[in-house]
Amino acid sequence: MSATHFDVIVIGTGPAASTVAENANEDGRRVAIVEAREFGGTCALRGCNPKKVYVNAADLIDRSRAANGKLIDAERLAINWPQLLSFKREFTDPVVEKSERSYLKKGMATFHGQASFDGPDAILVNNVRLTADRLFIGSGARPRPLDIPGGERAIHSDAFLELAEIPSRVVFIGGGYISMEFACVVARSGSEVTVLQQEEHVLSPFDADLVSQLVEYSARHGINIHTSSQVNAIESSGDAAMKVRYEQSGEEKWGEADLVVHGAGRIPNVCDLNLKAGEIEYSDRGITVDEFMRSVSNPRVYAAGDCADTGKPMLTPTANEEARIVAKNLFAESPSRRPDYGVIPQVAFTVPAIAAIGLSESEAKRSFDVDVRHADTSGWNSVRKSCQECSGYKVLVDKQTDRILGAHLLGPSAEETINLFALAMKHDLTATDLKSTLFAFPTFASDVRQMV
Numbered sequence: 001m002s003a004t005h006f007d008v009i010v011i012g013t014g015p016a017a018s019t020v021a022e023n024a025n026e027d028g029r030r031v032a033i034v035e036a037r038e039f040g041g042t043c044a045l046r047g048c049n050p051k052k053v054y055v056n057a058a059d060l061i062d063r064s065r066a067a068n069g070k071l072i073d074a075e076r077l078a079i080n081w082p083q084l085l086s087f088k089r090e091f092t093d094p095v096v097e098k099s100e101r102s103y104l105k106k107g108m109a110t111f112h113g114q115a116s117f118d119g120p121d122a123i124l125v126n127n128v129r130l131t132a133d134r135l136f137i138g139s140g141a142r143p144r145p146l147d148i149p150g151g152e153r154a155i156h157s158d159a160f161l162e163l164a165e166i167p168s169r170v171v172f173i174g175g176g177y178i179s180m181e182f183a184c185v186v187a188r189s190g191s192e193v194t195v196l197q198q199e200e201h202v203l204s205p206f207d208a209d210l211v212s213q214l215v216e217y218s219a220r221h222g223i224n225i226h227t228s229s230q231v232n233a234i235e236s237s238g239d240a241a242m243k244v245r246y247e248q249s250g251e252e253k254w255g256e257a258d259l260v261v262h263g264a265g266r267i268p269n270v271c272d273l274n275l276k277a278g279e280i281e282y283s284d285r286g287i288t289v290d291e292f293m294r295s296v297s298n299p300r301v302y303a304a305g306d307c308a309d310t311g312k313p314m315l316t317p318t319a320n321e322e323a324r325i326v327a328k329n330l331f332a333e334s335p336s337r338r339p340d341y342g343v344i345p346q347v348a349f350t351v352p353a354i355a356a357i358g359l360s361e362s363e364a365k366r367s368f369d370v371d372v373r374h375a376d377t378s379g380w381n382s383v384r385k386s387c388q389e390c391s392g393y394k395v396l397v398d399k400q401t402d403r404i405l406g407a408h409l410l411g412p413s414a415e416e417t418i419n420l421f422a423l424a425m426k427h428d429l430t431a432t433d434l435k436s437t438l439f440a441f442p443t444f445a446s447d448v449r450q451m452v
């Protein structure tokens, strides 16, 4: 076999690509893996994992302040930004070194550079032409271009996670995951934080009542959230400061900022791949794949994760599931496996976290006779004992079958407890099943019995 021909070429090294490469390698295939940036992908280097280190800092500050004078003496708490940055790098730097070394040790060929198609079975990387029987695209997502005057003045999440200090006035564009998670961190550093969100609510995948509770709590902690506010320009105001212009309900407004952060959405990262040369159909929603994760126009090519048009949320667990299926179908005579997403839990790692799974209240009411079990649990003993102050839930149960249709959590351990609902819903447990299960006490999981 030629040195430039492989059984499979894998583009990217994120969760999707690494799953496909590892599986193909274990099956004895000759694998080439190509990465345009550092080896490791978004989740490990610039997304979920480093982000969680920052949120942990904010969470600790928040909880310690609330516990001050009750559980502990905690005067003069502060986020030490350079220290936080270097602690984050303890998790990201080793990934870069270890991941490429691990591919090489297992006998895979690694290539550094931007892959672009040069035919239906070929790519170019740094002017080297590689061919393969199968090609997998796991090129992820990138920030949506901010097509507004001065849009280039806003930093992206990658740069945010590399800041060595935080200025005193920070504006976030957009009120989705990235802005709200980072805003919680910046606010606990003592900076003035503004979130400008064009929609009526922030955090649209989550329950509106719980989001309102979180917004009210966040406001008390210095996060100014302006909804129905579309940012339309970022101007220099002479010195290092910037003027952020936005339209709120038809009225032109502006605010000053020392730092503007782009949290206005991410799009599939496909524009540099020269997909036309690979005869690969795509749209602005990503690479068009069939139910088996195969390109609808080029049967040699598969795609998964953030770059594939599946209609599913762009998350690490969905990327992993799709890639697991690609690994099964890639060399099958005829692909037959489909992703089993079940019900997908979603968590925004705000302070405190907010989580959701299954149907929203309005979706559930459209098709079912629903028992809505909803409460603000900030006063519950479990929450008060841990000196936390913002907590609530909404569980939607089908009155006819007792099945759980949706679960929405806010507060301590929401990010963990939602997984109990994921298990229950995937395996069709009823609310009564959950209520009759003995959970260790005192734990936040044991509160679930009172929610269903």
Ligand SMILES: Cc1cc2nc3c(=O)[nH]c(=O)nc-3n(C[C@H](O)[C@H](O)[C@H](O)COP(=O)(O)OP(=O)(O)OC[C@H]3O[C@@H](n4cnc5c(N)ncnc54)[C@H](O)[C@@H]3O)c2cc1C
Pocket (backbone or CB within 6 Å): 011, 012, 013, 014, 015, 016, 017, 034, 035, 036, 037, 038, 040, 041, 042, 043, 044, 046, 047, 048, 049, 051, 113, 114, 115, 116, 138, 139, 140, 141, 157, 178, 269, 272, 273, 304, 305, 306, 307, 314, 315, 316, 317, 319, 349
């Ligand atoms: C700030 C942030 C926080 C996040 N937090 C969470 C979270 O808490 N939980 C969660 O589930 N999800 C989170 N996500 C989303 C999660 O990171 C992604 O859904 C996940 O990484 C998608 O995996 P992927 O393999 O599809 O792509 P990626 O992990 O993005 O990997 C794609 C890789 O392909 C490379 N690449 C792109 N084009 C080319 C090319 N032409 N040639 C060679 N290489 C190329 C890229 O450099 C990159 O390394 C977060 C994302 C961000 C930005």
Ligand SMILES: NC(=O)c1ccc[n+]([C@@H]2O[C@H](COP(=O)([O-])OP(=O)(O)OC[C@H]3O[C@@H](n4cnc5c(N)ncnc54)[C@H](O)[C@@H]3O)[C@@H](O)[C@H]2O)c1
Pocket (backbone or CB within 6 Å): 173, 174, 175, 176, 177, 178, 179, 181, 196, 197, 198, 199, 204, 229, 230, 231, 232, 262, 263, 264, 265, 266, 313, 314, 315, 347, 348, 349
């Ligand atoms: N915890 C997690 O799982 C997590 C964390 C971070 C990112 N992610 C993934 O990354 C994706 C991208 O995150 P994100 O926060 O950038 O996007 P997002 O889609 O969650 O939110 C972007 C928001 O910005 C608003 N917006 C767009 N342009 C605007 C403008 N000019 N002015 C004001 N508002 C504007 C949009 O209406 C939208 O509500 C997420 O959808 C998610 O899939 C997940």
